[in-house]
Amino acid sequence: MSASHVSLAFRRVSRTFPGGVVALNDVSFSVPAGGLTAVIGPSGCGKTTLLRIAAGLDRATSGRVELIPKSILKDGAVHFAGDRKTSVCFQDPRLLPWRSVIDNVALPLELAGIARADRMARASQVIAAAGLSDAKYRMPSQLSGGMRMRVALARALVTRPEVLLLDEPCSAVDEFTRMQLDEEIRRVWQASGATTLLITHSVSEAVWLADQIVVMGGASIDEIYQVQLPQGSRDRTSAGFLFEVETVMKLLARAAGVVAT
């Protein structure tokens, strides 16, 4: 897999919903080609809105999103074609209720016209990585909440995308499953060189995965923090790691308007 050459830049993006809710106010930052940027911030601060605009599913009221070199600009919205290989994992699983786990995971491959045997093989692989091999042929209604989210994550990773947008993919699972999934995300990210935007509520997840952490507070950016640890050799128990987590936690506390205890 060659590294992605697409970088994702938000330029003064604002979004006001009908009714007057300002979800984003003048947000600017960029995810370098092949980089992994995490977005953290309190609930309701506009993270999902940001991701939806990046995915072309919503439009900025002003400002624009650029995909460089291949940018398509139109009223501030980016429209991805299928071949652009963008994957999104939404905050809710969004599985097709009439398809089994493996058929849900294989859906993007199916839509890309990949042969059945191939797509089953690749889907099985990510399903195994998500710890769902036993549930491969179950229907969504037969899964636990965390399992459903893992299926959704597997579906996002199965295409080895160029641009990967993840909205709290691990929030419904326990800390150990989360670590496994983090490893899978990193594996896919590194193998494909995808330009990745990860929304998360876990600071340690952000520090472990990201090059850069965007801390949001109420509709705008509070701080952009560059993680000081080298990729690939991060150790959750090391002092350096804990220090970074502490630092980001403070930034988040400030953004959330809470005095950290």
Next chain:
Amino acid sequence: MSASHVSLAFRRVSRTFPGGVVALNDVSFSVPAGGLTAVIGPSGCGKTTLLRIAAGLDRATSGRVELIPKSILKDGAVHFAGDRKTSVCFQDPRLLPWRSVIDNVALPLELAGIARADRMARASQVIAAAGLSDAKYRMPSQLSGGMRMRVALARALVTRPEVLLLDEPCSAVDEFTRMQLDEEIRRVWQASGATTLLITHSVSEAVWLADQIVVMGGASIDEIYQVQLPQGSRDRTSAGFLFEVETVMKLLARAAGVVAT
């Protein structure tokens, strides 16, 4: 508010789903009257199934759930009447899409026949505690994912129930909002003396709130841990707290079959 006199006991509860998935295998423990027991365990280990059986929404294949002193036993299933004041917060928000936030939160009071002015006042109070005052009149489709879960939690807390069953109520929110919600849960729990079962993925949440932590691994109980800290004066930064967290984390790691790093 008087303390609840209902204790919740699981006696050799097993649940096998049609198709052969064993979700619970011989699970026994009890939540003392007015106590708060947390359940932690890897994704898919049977936590939600346990809660559903306690709520009378699913039936144990064998074994039974007892509500003491008022136990109603019938084929291992417990059927709550409305006056029993059981509240459940499910893993997914389950809001009525045609009702605003405040009308969703007030629903249980409305169903209990409480007058409009009263229920609006009480609903406004829990909505404020959940940090949603600004969004009181929005429709569910206008909320962020975390906000929806907070509405669901507020709805569970608004009745000051005798038995409170919470299924990962805080998984979709950031760590600071989570702390606020934890405080609200504790406040309601202590004020009402509700016998509470809390499913969570956050060990520190479990340690901060619970008297007792049930650690599950693959369909059965791995360990039942009594938290050694006095209720009401727990400090997340104290050495004692961090030690407890460490200990429970190890139990969870063993249950999850992961070598803790």
Next chain:
Amino acid sequence: MKIRSIRTVIAPAVAVVIALAAWEVAVAITGVRAYLLPGPLEIARTMWLNSARLFDASIQTAMAATIGFVIATGIGIVAGSVIAAVPVLRRALYPLATILQMVPLVAVAPLLVIWLGFGLPTAIAAATVVAIFPVLAATIDGQVSVDPGLREIFALHGASGWTRWSKLDLPASIPNIVTGLRISAGLAVIGAIVGEFVSGYGGDDAPLGIVVMSAMREARTDLVFGAVALCAVVGFALFGLVSFVGWVLVRRWHSSAVDPSGEKS
């Protein structure tokens, strides 16, 4: 908002105009005889010449159709809700209700006439009978498929019967019921017309059904089509009303009406 409502009116108007123009041209080209298929212009002329009679007839028929439709709506929603709520009834009566729908009206017409007499009551009864099943079926299907997750919320608070119905089942199934009502609206008009075939009064205050019959008898196909056009107008008015009410009820929450940028969980 404003642009949208203008479009809602203009688009079907344009479609109608195009369809009529195509019809006129087709009639002119094929030279089909007027007693078989008159062109829209000729029909319009006939309607104009007979406007007083046709107006009265339309009012009569509209009344029968509307009253029948309202009754069918009431019965359909109530009976559908009861049937949906009680599994035994659902199994037993849903199939039986379909039979009701399949009895050709003309076959029971003598009975209807004896019970209800000639004129409006029978036309109303016919409209009701024909319009009831779609509402019933849609109500049942809508209420049976209410999200079980929401059901559980109500069950936990001991809400059942009337409370659950009014606060959950009914609002949740409104989109289905509106679909059913859209179908029923048209059928009510047909039912009224057929009812008039067997029970309408002749003379000056003849309803559309009788106008159609006598025009057919006199081979006045232009008048037949004129009357048919008015049937369509009546039905269309009912349909529009239903669609509007449905839109008002559902716009705040149902996915098809929600702002497309709103995320839905």
Next chain:
Amino acid sequence: MKIRSIRTVIAPAVAVVIALAAWEVAVAITGVRAYLLPGPLEIARTMWLNSARLFDASIQTAMAATIGFVIATGIGIVAGSVIAAVPVLRRALYPLATILQMVPLVAVAPLLVIWLGFGLPTAIAAATVVAIFPVLAATIDGQVSVDPGLREIFALHGASGWTRWSKLDLPASIPNIVTGLRISAGLAVIGAIVGEFVSGYGGDDAPLGIVVMSAMREARTDLVFGAVALCAVVGFALFGLVSFVGWVLVRRWHSSAVDPSGEKS
């Protein structure tokens, strides 16, 4: 599973038996004349005495109704999907389609007979015309209200048109379409009967519509009701088939069919 399917058959059978018994008793008590309303026993006797003729007639009518229903299903689903997919068409044609439904069949019957000739083709066309709208409306409403969250998944992968339709819109709207088909099933039979009214068959193989007409003329109300009962049987068979197919398609995922203990997000 087995118990459930037995119940599915027994419950309506019991309901039918109860309804028939009540009818017989009511007829006996009120002493209503047989030429107005014969009791079920007398109707059964007549059906038995005319079984050969009625059997042939039912086959004829069933054929017309079934073929019409199948055609209506095809056109309804295809046209409904196209209309749902293109907003301009939806605004323009949905209202227009309702008009189609409101044209009384008898009024256009001469045209149908002249274009399609006698017998089966006209009866099929009539069944199709009458049955098409419920499928169309249900298809449109079902596909318009597909979960926008799932829509976005497909949009992101550049799936549109045929792919999105076959893999998302169609499966997601199957429950709606099945409701529409349930309504259409009954209407198709009515349509076939009315079609037979206008396109009499020659020979000995008269369909049910003709049997009804001639029996009415001769005040043989028992035979009328016998024929009507068979109309109901035909419609009921179609309805049952639709319900069964719907159940098979949906049972694995739709909430109304899922194991009630299954949690749904």
Next chain:
Amino acid sequence: DRSSPPESGQPASPTKKLTSVTLQLNWVPEPEFGGMFAAVHDGIYADEGLEVEIRKGGAQVPCAQLVASGQVQFAVVSGEEVLTLRARGGAIVAVFATFQQNPTGFLLHASNPIDSLEALWTSASTIGIDPGLPFVQILNQKYGGKSLKLVPYSGALATFMASPEYVQQCFITAEPVECQLRGLATKVLPISDVFNPYGAVIATNETTIRDNRPMVEAFVRATREGWRRYLKSPEVYNPTIARMNPSMTIEAMNLAAKLEAPLIIPQSEGSLDGESSIGRMTLERWRITGEQLVQTGVMTAVGTVEDAFLKVDSAPH
């Protein structure tokens, strides 16, 4: 193939190729079509080189339009339908008038004190009648009829049988017979006194006459002969009719045949032996009907009544 093959009489000579034609009835097979069935039964059509398929009809079958547009060669329609459709541009032509006297009337319970059209039309009765029948206008113009309640004729006799005050239109040889067989005493007020078009007219279209006039004439001759035989001994042919219409008993058919004979046999004709002029039409009668239709507003002008019917001589070609 739905035609009834000849079962007796002289079979057609095998060398002669038969021309297939269709006759569309406007009701189910009954004695009012007896002559045509007799002609099929005895092979008279076949002798004339015709293979005739008789198609059942019903209340809603658009017979006049069908024959005018050439879907069938022949159809049974009413006299006034020929003129109205011609006024609307239909190329329909009458070739044989079965009923010399209008067979339509009003059916009343015997107990009903009304005994004339005038008494009926000035009463407050409820009358079941097909909307759009022209004689209603004629009666209105004559007697007013302001207090009458005109309701659609449902085709069902049950309504009549259930209500003693109720009056309905009838075919003189059909409904009264049914009532008589059920022991219900009735009386009939024929409308031929005020409106007397030909009844059960066999019509064809102008194209058929232009292209194949000999065939049309052959058909008329054979039909005429069929009627002569049928009226002489209807019981021979009624079983054939009954086979196509099992809901009417042979007994009822025999009775109906007796009742219809005086309406069919021209008044000039003493007996049915030898040559017959059954089915003949006169310009005078057609013109009167046309004028009445203009009077009622159904048509605006009488037009060329001469072209509305075709006289076919009885003499063999």
